[in-house]
Amino acid sequence: xxxxxxxxxxxGSIYALIAMSFNVSYRPTNVVNFxxxxxxxVGSMLVAATSIGGLPWPAxxxxxxxxxxxxxxxxxxxxxxxxxxxxxxxxxxxxxxxAFSLIIGEVAGKVWNDxxxxxxxxxPFSLTQHDVAGVTVSSYQVALVVAVVLIMLLxxxxxxxxxGVAMRAVAADRDGARLRGVNxxxxxxxxxxxxxxxxxxxxxxxxxxxxxxLGMGLTLLVKGFAALAVxxxxxxxxxxxxxxxxxxxxxxxxxYATPGLQTVVLFGFMLLFLLVxxxxxxxxxVMRRV
Numbered sequence: 296x297x298x299x300x301x302x303x304x305x306x307g308s309i310y311a312l313i314a315m316s317f318n319v320s321y322r323p324t325n326v327v328n329f330x331x332x333x334x335x336x337v338g339s340m341l342v343a344a345t346s347i348g349g350l351p352w353p354a355x356x357x358x359x360x361x362x363x364x365x366x367x368x369x370x371x372x373x374x375x376x377x378x379x380x381x382x383x384x385x386x387x388x389x390x391x392x393x394a395f396s397l398i399i400g401e402v403a404g405k406v407w408n409d410x411x412x413x414x415x416x417x418x419p420f421s422l423t424q425h426d427v428a429g430v431t432v433s434s435y436q437v438a439l440v441v442a443v444v445l446i447m448l449l450x451x452x453x454x455x456x457x458x459g460v461a462m463r464a465v466a467a468d469r470d471g472a473r474l475r476g477v478n479x480x481x482x483x484x485x486x487x488x489x490x491x492x493x494x495x496x497x498x499x500x501x502x503x504x505x506x507x508x509l510g511m512g513l514t515l516l517v518k519g520f521a522a523l524a525v526x527x528x529x530x531x532x533x534x535x536x537x538x539x540x541x542x543x544x545x546x547x548x549x550x551y552a553t554p555g556l557q558t559v560v561l562f563g564f565m566l567l568f569l570l571v572x573x574x575x576x577x578x579x580x581v582m583r584r585v
Contacts, residue, residue: 298431299546305436305504307542308443312497313519314526314534315450320367320490321529322454323462323482326375326388328367330396331494332516336509337403338363338498343412343507352417359499360492367491370395371484379469379483396512403509411506422503439500443535446493450531462486518545521565527575536576541565 313335320328338359345355374391381387416422420435453459462482464472469479497515498507505511522541526533541561548560569575 299543299550301430301432301436302549303543303546304440304539305542306545307522307539308440308535309497309501309504309515309538310518310522310541311526311535311538312443312446312493312500313515314522314538315447315531316490316493316497317519317523318529318531318534319450319493320371320486321466322459323465323479323486324375324379325466326379326392327520327523327528328370328375328487328490329389329392329516330367330370330374330399331490331519332512332514333396333399333403334363334367334491334494334512335498335501335515335519336512337366337399338495339414339502339505339507339511340403340407340412340498340509341495342499342502343414344407346414356496356499359495363495363498364488364490364492366399367487367494368484370491371487375487376480376483400509400512407509409509411508412502414502414507416503435503439504442500443538446496447531447535454531458482518561521562525565525568525575527577530575530577533575533577 313331316334317327317331320326341359341362342355345358346352350358370392374395375388378387378391416435420433420438422433422435424431424433461472461477464475464477465479465482472479497519501511501515518541522534522538524537525541526535526537541564544564545557545561548557552560
Protein backbone atom coordinates (compact mmCIF):
# COMPACT_ATOMS: atom_id res chain seq x y z
CA UNK A 296 0.00 0.00 0.00
CA UNK A 297 2.97 2.36 0.35
CA UNK A 298 2.98 2.79 -3.43
CA UNK A 299 -0.50 4.30 -3.03
CA UNK A 300 -0.33 6.12 0.32
CA UNK A 301 3.01 7.90 -0.18
CA UNK A 302 2.35 9.39 -3.65
CA UNK A 303 -1.26 10.04 -2.63
CA UNK A 304 -0.23 12.14 0.36
CA UNK A 305 2.54 13.83 -1.64
CA UNK A 306 0.49 14.97 -4.62
CA GLY A 307 -2.56 15.44 -2.41
CA SER A 308 -0.55 17.97 -0.38
CA ILE A 309 0.07 19.97 -3.56
CA TYR A 310 -3.64 19.92 -4.40
CA ALA A 311 -4.41 20.96 -0.81
CA LEU A 312 -1.99 23.89 -0.96
CA ILE A 313 -3.61 25.11 -4.17
CA ALA A 314 -7.03 24.81 -2.51
CA MET A 315 -5.74 26.84 0.46
CA SER A 316 -4.51 29.53 -1.93
CA PHE A 317 -8.06 29.63 -3.35
CA ASN A 318 -9.42 30.05 0.18
CA VAL A 319 -7.15 32.98 1.07
CA SER A 320 -8.45 35.14 -1.78
CA TYR A 321 -12.00 33.82 -1.37
CA ARG A 322 -12.33 34.77 2.31
CA PRO A 323 -12.77 38.56 1.94
CA THR A 324 -14.22 38.57 -1.59
CA ASN A 325 -16.35 35.46 -2.19
CA VAL A 326 -14.40 35.25 -5.45
CA VAL A 327 -12.97 31.96 -6.74
CA ASN A 328 -9.88 32.92 -8.73
CA PHE A 329 -9.83 30.80 -11.88
CA UNK A 330 -6.37 32.13 -12.78
CA UNK A 331 -4.90 30.21 -9.85
CA UNK A 332 -3.67 27.33 -12.00
CA UNK A 333 -1.66 29.65 -14.25
CA UNK A 334 -0.17 31.33 -11.17
CA UNK A 335 1.00 27.89 -10.02
CA UNK A 336 2.48 27.31 -13.47
CA VAL A 337 4.36 30.61 -13.35
CA GLY A 338 5.79 29.69 -9.95
CA SER A 339 6.99 26.36 -11.31
CA MET A 340 8.54 27.90 -14.44
CA LEU A 341 10.21 30.63 -12.40
CA VAL A 342 11.89 28.15 -10.04
CA ALA A 343 13.04 26.16 -13.06
CA ALA A 344 14.57 29.29 -14.55
CA THR A 345 16.21 30.40 -11.31
CA SER A 346 17.64 26.92 -10.62
CA ILE A 347 19.25 26.95 -14.05
CA GLY A 348 20.70 30.35 -13.19
CA GLY A 349 22.22 28.95 -10.00
CA LEU A 350 20.14 31.01 -7.54
CA PRO A 351 20.05 29.39 -4.07
CA TRP A 352 16.74 27.71 -3.25
CA PRO A 353 15.73 30.01 -0.34
CA ALA A 354 16.33 33.08 -2.50
CA UNK A 355 14.47 31.46 -5.39
CA UNK A 356 11.53 30.67 -3.10
CA UNK A 357 11.29 34.28 -1.93
CA UNK A 358 11.59 35.57 -5.48
CA UNK A 359 8.93 33.21 -6.79
CA UNK A 360 6.45 34.03 -4.03
CA UNK A 361 6.94 37.79 -4.39
CA UNK A 362 6.69 37.78 -8.19
CA UNK A 363 3.63 35.51 -8.34
CA UNK A 364 2.04 37.44 -5.46
CA UNK A 365 2.59 40.67 -7.41
CA UNK A 366 0.95 39.14 -10.50
CA UNK A 367 -2.06 38.13 -8.39
CA UNK A 368 -2.19 41.69 -7.01
CA UNK A 369 -2.29 43.07 -10.55
CA UNK A 370 -5.09 40.63 -11.32
CA UNK A 371 -7.06 41.88 -8.32
CA UNK A 372 -6.69 45.47 -9.50
CA UNK A 373 -7.72 44.90 -13.13
CA UNK A 374 -9.97 41.82 -13.06
CA UNK A 375 -11.61 41.64 -9.63
CA UNK A 376 -11.80 45.06 -7.96
CA UNK A 377 -13.83 46.69 -10.79
CA UNK A 378 -16.40 43.87 -10.57
CA UNK A 379 -16.70 44.09 -6.78
CA UNK A 380 -16.87 47.88 -6.95
CA UNK A 381 -19.98 47.71 -9.12
CA UNK A 382 -21.63 45.00 -7.05
CA UNK A 383 -20.25 42.90 -4.21
CA UNK A 384 -22.56 40.06 -5.27
CA UNK A 385 -21.84 40.10 -9.03
CA UNK A 386 -20.29 37.00 -10.58
CA UNK A 387 -18.58 38.77 -13.48
CA UNK A 388 -15.30 37.71 -11.86
CA UNK A 389 -15.83 34.25 -13.37
CA UNK A 390 -15.15 35.71 -16.82
CA UNK A 391 -12.57 38.28 -15.77
CA UNK A 392 -10.39 35.82 -13.82
CA UNK A 393 -10.60 33.31 -16.68
CA ALA A 394 -9.59 36.08 -19.08
CA PHE A 395 -6.64 37.00 -16.87
CA SER A 396 -5.68 33.32 -16.80
CA LEU A 397 -5.54 33.29 -20.60
CA ILE A 398 -3.42 36.44 -20.57
CA ILE A 399 -0.94 34.86 -18.14
CA GLY A 400 -0.73 31.77 -20.35
CA GLU A 401 -0.11 33.82 -23.49
CA VAL A 402 2.58 35.97 -21.85
CA ALA A 403 4.27 32.90 -20.35
CA GLY A 404 4.30 31.33 -23.82
CA LYS A 405 6.26 34.34 -25.10
CA VAL A 406 8.77 34.14 -22.24
CA TRP A 407 9.35 30.36 -22.15
CA ASN A 408 9.09 27.61 -24.74
CA ASP A 409 6.92 24.55 -24.24
CA UNK A 410 9.85 22.30 -23.35
CA UNK A 411 9.28 20.68 -19.91
CA UNK A 412 12.00 21.45 -17.36
CA UNK A 413 13.32 19.24 -14.56
CA UNK A 414 14.00 20.85 -11.18
CA UNK A 415 16.13 19.38 -8.41
CA UNK A 416 14.80 19.47 -4.84
CA UNK A 417 16.58 21.77 -2.40
CA UNK A 418 19.51 20.54 -0.32
CA PRO A 419 19.50 18.49 1.90
CA PHE A 420 16.41 16.78 0.46
CA SER A 421 16.36 14.39 -2.46
CA LEU A 422 14.01 12.23 -4.49
CA THR A 423 16.03 9.11 -3.71
CA GLN A 424 13.69 6.46 -2.34
CA HIS A 425 14.47 4.88 1.04
CA ASP A 426 12.82 1.97 2.81
CA VAL A 427 11.63 3.12 6.24
CA ALA A 428 9.78 0.48 8.25
CA GLY A 429 8.55 -1.13 5.07
CA VAL A 430 7.47 2.19 3.51
CA THR A 431 9.30 3.47 0.43
CA VAL A 432 9.58 7.24 0.63
CA SER A 433 11.99 10.06 -0.22
CA SER A 434 13.13 12.84 2.09
CA TYR A 435 11.61 15.45 -0.22
CA GLN A 436 8.19 13.80 -0.08
CA VAL A 437 8.26 13.87 3.73
CA ALA A 438 9.40 17.50 3.77
CA LEU A 439 6.67 18.55 1.32
CA VAL A 440 3.86 16.96 3.34
CA VAL A 441 5.18 18.45 6.59
CA ALA A 442 5.52 21.90 4.98
CA VAL A 443 1.92 21.90 3.76
CA VAL A 444 0.64 20.82 7.18
CA LEU A 445 2.56 23.69 8.79
CA ILE A 446 1.14 26.14 6.25
CA MET A 447 -2.38 24.95 7.06
CA LEU A 448 -1.75 25.43 10.80
CA LEU A 449 -0.35 28.92 10.17
CA UNK A 450 -3.38 29.91 8.08
CA UNK A 451 -5.68 28.51 10.77
CA UNK A 452 -3.86 30.60 13.36
CA UNK A 453 -4.16 33.76 11.25
CA UNK A 454 -7.86 33.07 10.74
CA UNK A 455 -8.39 33.36 14.50
CA UNK A 456 -6.72 36.78 14.70
CA UNK A 457 -8.34 40.17 14.18
CA UNK A 458 -7.15 40.08 10.56
CA GLY A 459 -9.08 36.87 9.94
CA VAL A 460 -12.19 38.28 11.60
CA ALA A 461 -11.93 41.44 9.46
CA MET A 462 -11.68 39.34 6.28
CA ARG A 463 -14.81 37.40 7.16
CA ALA A 464 -16.61 40.64 7.95
CA VAL A 465 -15.69 42.06 4.55
CA ALA A 466 -16.97 38.90 2.84
CA ALA A 467 -20.27 39.12 4.72
CA ASP A 468 -20.90 42.84 4.15
CA ARG A 469 -18.29 45.10 2.54
CA ASP A 470 -20.22 48.29 3.25
CA GLY A 471 -20.95 47.29 6.84
CA ALA A 472 -17.29 46.43 7.42
CA ARG A 473 -16.26 49.80 6.01
CA LEU A 474 -18.56 51.55 8.51
CA ARG A 475 -16.76 49.70 11.33
CA GLY A 476 -13.39 51.06 10.20
CA VAL A 477 -12.27 48.11 8.06
CA ASN A 478 -10.71 48.86 4.66
CA UNK A 479 -12.18 46.26 2.27
CA UNK A 480 -9.95 47.28 -0.65
CA UNK A 481 -6.74 46.90 1.37
CA UNK A 482 -7.80 43.50 2.73
CA UNK A 483 -8.74 42.28 -0.73
CA UNK A 484 -5.37 43.34 -2.12
CA UNK A 485 -3.54 41.68 0.76
CA UNK A 486 -5.51 38.45 0.35
CA UNK A 487 -4.77 38.27 -3.37
CA UNK A 488 -1.07 38.89 -2.81
CA UNK A 489 -0.88 36.12 -0.18
CA UNK A 490 -3.01 33.84 -2.35
CA UNK A 491 -0.66 34.40 -5.30
CA UNK A 492 2.38 33.80 -3.09
CA UNK A 493 0.90 30.46 -1.96
CA UNK A 494 0.15 29.53 -5.56
CA UNK A 495 3.75 30.32 -6.47
CA UNK A 496 4.91 28.21 -3.53
CA UNK A 497 2.72 25.34 -4.74
CA UNK A 498 4.37 25.55 -8.15
CA UNK A 499 7.79 25.68 -6.54
CA UNK A 500 7.09 22.59 -4.41
CA UNK A 501 5.53 20.71 -7.33
CA UNK A 502 8.41 21.39 -9.73
CA UNK A 503 10.77 18.65 -8.47
CA UNK A 504 7.96 16.07 -8.69
CA UNK A 505 6.37 17.25 -11.93
CA UNK A 506 8.27 18.60 -14.88
CA UNK A 507 7.74 22.37 -14.96
CA UNK A 508 5.79 23.11 -18.12
CA LEU A 509 3.43 25.66 -19.61
CA GLY A 510 0.62 23.11 -19.71
CA MET A 511 0.59 22.14 -16.05
CA GLY A 512 -1.62 25.05 -14.93
CA LEU A 513 -4.97 23.68 -16.12
CA THR A 514 -4.42 20.24 -14.61
CA LEU A 515 -3.44 21.65 -11.22
CA LEU A 516 -6.28 24.19 -11.35
CA VAL A 517 -8.85 21.42 -11.78
CA LYS A 518 -7.38 19.21 -9.05
CA GLY A 519 -6.88 22.11 -6.66
CA PHE A 520 -10.46 23.23 -7.25
CA ALA A 521 -11.62 19.65 -6.66
CA ALA A 522 -9.86 19.68 -3.27
CA LEU A 523 -11.49 23.03 -2.55
CA ALA A 524 -14.97 21.72 -3.35
CA VAL A 525 -14.61 18.41 -1.52
CA UNK A 526 -13.02 20.03 1.52
CA UNK A 527 -15.59 22.80 1.72
CA UNK A 528 -14.98 26.27 0.33
CA UNK A 529 -13.32 28.46 2.96
CA UNK A 530 -11.98 25.60 5.11
CA UNK A 531 -8.21 25.09 5.01
CA UNK A 532 -8.48 22.03 7.23
CA UNK A 533 -11.01 20.62 4.80
CA UNK A 534 -8.68 21.44 1.90
CA UNK A 535 -5.90 19.39 3.49
CA UNK A 536 -8.14 16.39 4.21
CA UNK A 537 -9.70 16.56 0.75
CA UNK A 538 -6.34 17.00 -0.97
CA UNK A 539 -4.96 13.90 0.71
CA UNK A 540 -8.14 11.95 -0.03
CA UNK A 541 -8.14 12.89 -3.71
CA UNK A 542 -4.41 12.19 -3.94
CA UNK A 543 -4.89 8.69 -2.55
CA UNK A 544 -7.89 8.03 -4.82
CA UNK A 545 -5.82 9.23 -7.78
CA UNK A 546 -2.92 6.99 -6.76
CA UNK A 547 -5.29 4.04 -6.45
CA UNK A 548 -6.60 4.77 -9.93
CA UNK A 549 -3.03 4.87 -11.24
CA UNK A 550 -2.19 1.62 -9.47
CA TYR A 551 -5.28 -0.45 -10.14
CA ALA A 552 -7.10 1.10 -13.13
CA THR A 553 -6.12 1.29 -16.78
CA PRO A 554 -4.53 4.61 -17.88
CA GLY A 555 -7.71 5.73 -19.62
CA LEU A 556 -9.76 5.35 -16.43
CA GLN A 557 -7.50 7.16 -13.94
CA THR A 558 -9.23 10.51 -14.39
CA VAL A 559 -12.65 8.83 -14.40
CA VAL A 560 -11.90 7.23 -11.01
CA LEU A 561 -10.80 10.55 -9.48
CA PHE A 562 -13.67 12.69 -10.68
CA GLY A 563 -16.19 9.91 -10.28
CA PHE A 564 -15.28 9.84 -6.60
CA MET A 565 -15.56 13.62 -6.37
CA LEU A 566 -18.98 13.58 -8.05
CA LEU A 567 -20.34 10.89 -5.75
CA PHE A 568 -18.99 12.62 -2.65
CA LEU A 569 -20.50 16.00 -3.55
CA LEU A 570 -23.84 14.37 -4.33
CA VAL A 571 -23.87 13.03 -0.78
CA UNK A 572 -22.36 16.12 0.87
CA UNK A 573 -22.65 19.18 -1.41
CA UNK A 574 -21.08 21.52 1.17
CA UNK A 575 -17.88 19.46 1.39
CA UNK A 576 -16.13 17.88 4.36
CA UNK A 577 -16.01 20.97 6.57
CA UNK A 578 -18.15 23.33 4.52
CA UNK A 579 -21.02 25.11 6.22
CA UNK A 580 -24.53 24.75 4.91
CA VAL A 581 -26.09 28.05 3.93
CA MET A 582 -29.75 28.58 4.72
CA ARG A 583 -31.75 29.90 1.83
CA ARG A 584 -33.97 32.83 2.73
CA VAL A 585 -37.24 33.05 0.82
